[in-house]
Amino acid sequence: MAVRQSIAARAGTILALMAASIAVPAAAQAATPVGWSACTESELEGFDCATYEVPLDYDRPSGPATTIALARRPADDQAHKLGTIFVNPGGPGGAGRDLVTVADQIVQPAVLARFDFVGFDPRGIGASDPIQCFATDEEAEALLARMTGVPVTRAQIAETLKANWEYTEGCKRNAGPLLTHMSTLNVAKDLDRLRQAVGDRALTYIGYSYGTMIGATYVNLFPAKVRAVIIDGNVDPDQRANHRLANKFERAGGFEIALAGFFRECDKAGPRCAFAGGSEAKFTQLRERLRQGPFTSPTYGVVTLDDLSDLVADSMYDVTSFPETAQILQIVYGEVFGGPSPLAAAKAPPMPPARPARGGSPDAYGYTSNDAFFAVNCADAPLPRNPAVYPAIADVFEKASPTFGRGEAFGEVGCANWPKVTERYAGPWNRRTASTVLVVNGTYDPATRYDFGKRMTRELGNARLLTLDGFGHTSRHSSACVLDWYTRYLIAGQLPPAGTRCAQDLPPFP
Numbered sequence: 001m002a003v004r005q006s007i008a009a010r011a012g013t014i015l016a017l018m019a020a021s022i023a024v025p026a027a028a029q030a031a032t033p034v035g036w037s038a039c040t041e042s043e044l045e046g047f048d049c050a051t052y053e054v055p056l057d058y059d060r061p062s063g064p065a066t067t068i069a070l071a072r073r074p075a076d077d078q079a080h081k082l083g084t085i086f087v088n089p090g091g092p093g094g095a096g097r098d099l100v101t102v103a104d105q106i107v108q109p110a111v112l113a114r115f116d117f118v119g120f121d122p123r124g125i126g127a128s129d130p131i132q133c134f135a136t137d138e139e140a141e142a143l144l145a146r147m148t149g150v151p152v153t154r155a156q157i158a159e160t161l162k163a164n165w166e167y168t169e170g171c172k173r174n175a176g177p178l179l180t181h182m183s184t185l186n187v188a189k190d191l192d193r194l195r196q197a198v199g200d201r202a203l204t205y206i207g208y209s210y211g212t213m214i215g216a217t218y219v220n221l222f223p224a225k226v227r228a229v230i231i232d233g234n235v236d237p238d239q240r241a242n243h244r245l246a247n248k249f250e251r252a253g254g255f256e257i258a259l260a261g262f263f264r265e266c267d268k269a270g271p272r273c274a275f276a277g278g279s280e281a282k283f284t285q286l287r288e289r290l291r292q293g294p295f296t297s298p299t300y301g302v303v304t305l306d307d308l309s310d311l312v313a314d315s316m317y318d319v320t321s322f323p324e325t326a327q328i329l330q331i332v333y334g335e336v337f338g339g340p341s342p343l344a345a346a347k348a349p350p351m352p353p354a355r356p357a358r359g360g361s362p363d364a365y366g367y368t369s370n371d372a373f374f375a376v377n378c379a380d381a382p383l384p385r386n387p388a389v390y391p392a393i394a395d396v397f398e399k400a401s402p403t404f405g406r407g408e409a410f411g412e413v414g415c416a417n418w419p420k421v422t423e424r425y426a427g428p429w430n431r432r433t434a435s436t437v438l439v440v441n442g443t444y445d446p447a448t449r450y451d452f453g454k455r456m457t458r459e460l461g462n463a464r465l466l467t468l469d470g471f472g473h474t475s476r477h478s479s480a481c482v483l484d485w486y487t488r489y490l491i492a493g494q495l496p497p498a499g500t501r502c503a504q505d506l507p508p509f510p
Contacts, residue, residue: 034197036072047100048072052197054123054190056181057423066178068190069127071097073117076109083227084116084198085490086191090209090233090474092184092376093369095126105477106206108487115204115490120194122187122214124178124375130368131178131375133171140367143167149306150407151394152291161387164414171371172419182375185425188217192225202227202434204490208474209233209448213240213380216460217425219433223461226433228490232440233448233474234456241426244381245393252401252408254449258316258471259283259403261444262508265471266326269509275326275333283312286333287403297335300328300351307351308332309407314352316446317473322508324349378418387416432461438489438496440475440482442468442504464495470504478504 032052039049050072053065075081087099087106099119103112121128134140146163148156171179191214195203202225207215212231219226239247263280266273275282289295290305297303315325327349384390390413397405437460441453450467457465466485468475475482481502488494 032197033199034070034194039071043098044071044100048074049097051128052194054193056177058186058189059423064177066123066129066181068120068123068194069097070118070120070194071100073100073103073112075116076113080114081116082114082491083200083204084118084195085111085204085206086118086120086194087206088120088122088208088211088214090207090211091125091369091373092122092210093125093371093373094210095121095369097121097126107490108483110487111490116198118194118198122372123190124182125368125372129178130365131171131175131182131371132365132368133167133175133371134365134367135174137366139170140167140365140370143170144367144370149410150309151410152305152406157391160410161390161413165387165417168374168414168417171374175371175375179375180379180419180421181423182372183379183421183424184213184217184376185221185423187214187376188221188425191218192222195225200227201225204228206230206232206486208476210235210376212448212456213237215437216429216456219437219460220427220429220431221425223431223433226435226437228435228438228493229433230438230440230486230489231456232476233445234439234441234453235448236452236455236459237429238427238459239452239455240381241424242382244383247381248408248411249397249400249405250449250451251447252397252404254452255313255316255404255408255446256401257449258444258446259312261471262312262316262322262325265322265508272509273323273326274330279326279329282333283329284402286329286336289336295332295336297332299331299335299348303332303351309403311352313404313407313446316444316471319471319478319504319506319508322471323510326509374412374414374418377412378415379421380424383412383415385416387413390416429459430461435462435493436495437463438485439463439465440468440485441465442470442472442475442478444471445473447473464498466496467501468504469501471508472504475502478506480505 034050034052036048036050039047050070052068054068055061056064056066088096089099096119100117103117124131143163143166147160151157151160204227205215212234215229215231216237219229266276266279270276287308290308294302294304315321328351331348390410394406394409397409439453439457441450443450453465457463468479468482470478472478479502485496
């Protein structure tokens with residue numbers, strides 16, 4: 001039977017944990033400890049920063065190195081520190097150093113008292129010797145502008161395939177030797193080097209989304225070095241590594257499940273949801289209209305099928321965006337098909353920008369995150385090497401997932417001509433770990449659907465599933481119940497009883 005914790009019980013347990021802990025035996029000093037110093041970047045002011053060298057190629061450990069950039073929030077209670085928590089935000093392509101600035105949103109004060117909290121930019125990403133496929137943003141943008149996210153016409157499909165091919169050729173020319181050493185296998189090995197370098201005998205880690213793939217790879221490479229590993233918003237590791245087309249097909253289905261849940265909640269909310277009243281049928285009508293070509297909205301200008309797909313895909317990541325998304329849908333629907341729209345005269349919420357956006361890097365080149373996304377995914381998972389087969393694949397995907405299938409099918413067509421990479425981990429996934437891995441997954445997670453979380457739990461050799469009943473990608477910022485279990489597990493190794501479910505704090509349409 002599912003377990004739900006009362007507020008009083010949770011509070012009592014957290015207070016008790018302040019006095020309890022699992023001690024981690026002191027590790028032998030790493031040959032090269034991390035050399036921390038005060039961060040000089042304004043956005044990381046007040047935190048510690050460091051760089052750490054790891055082998056570019058682990059088959060040549062004494063060969064060329066690459067640098068990993070880290071940031072640290074030291075434990076508040078250094079006298080009773082238990083170790084270091086490493087955290088990864090996902091992607092692939094996500095930089096993690098800035099997570100130290102929001103550590104108090106990821107874990108509770110009891111955890112921050114007992115652990116150093118370390119975010120790192122994985123190899124090739126952010127400040128860690130970033131790969132760069134083009135000399136300038138303008139070169140990258142010229143190619144990205146030729147790609148259609150949901151290509152429908154022959155011309156769109158042909159130009160999207162051609163531009164993706166050219167994008168990859170640019171990466172081959174410009175990214176250097178790191179391009180073929182970006183696999184998750186190497187990231188997991190880097191993480192173990194970092195664990196040793198901070199002096200921890202075993203790893204304490206939180207990984208979100210793609211970060212769950214890092215976690216799953218780590219615990220199977222180093223099963224005896226697992227202290228406490230939380231993986232939240234999970235991939236299916238075996239399917240992602242060995243059956244990538246099937247994995248992408250099911251990813252599209254996960255977005256469809258989340259969107260269908262959005263429509264149900266919208267209609268149930270009535271006047272609290274601007275798009276209520278046959279919302280799914282209205283959306284289908286709008287999608288099919290935009291499939292025929294763009295519409296010029298008096299409010300938003302030219303609206304394309306890509307715009308609509310991006311709007312709802314991005315919204316499914318964050319339940320707090322649902323009310324505004326419903327407003328945008330209602331405004332555009334009213335403008336396309338006529339009829340009164342009480343929102344038309346109101347201040348309209350903005351349409352999210354087209355993707356991919358700049359990665360936010362302060363330097364002259366802002367697409368490292370996009371380049372790294374391909375570098376990791378194309379290394380990790382086999383996809384068809386012939387671009388000509390992707391249109392037929394997209395047709396199959398679209399029949400099953402009419403909103404998200406076509407875009408998902410074309411999402412990694414750049415892998416067709418990617419250099420072949422032999423450094424990859426494809427299993428086994430069932431090695432028995434020293435400690436039980438905590439798997440957290442939402443029931444309406446779009447990108448890492450609930451089925452993936454259940455499979456991750458089954459595939460790992462020693463794991464426990466904690467279910468979040470709710471929307472959004474990963475559990476971040478959405479459930480005090482989940483955060484309470486984070487605390488119990490990280491400090492004292494306490495696992496939720498089998499079948500435990502947590503509720504989401506914020507309803508979709510408050």
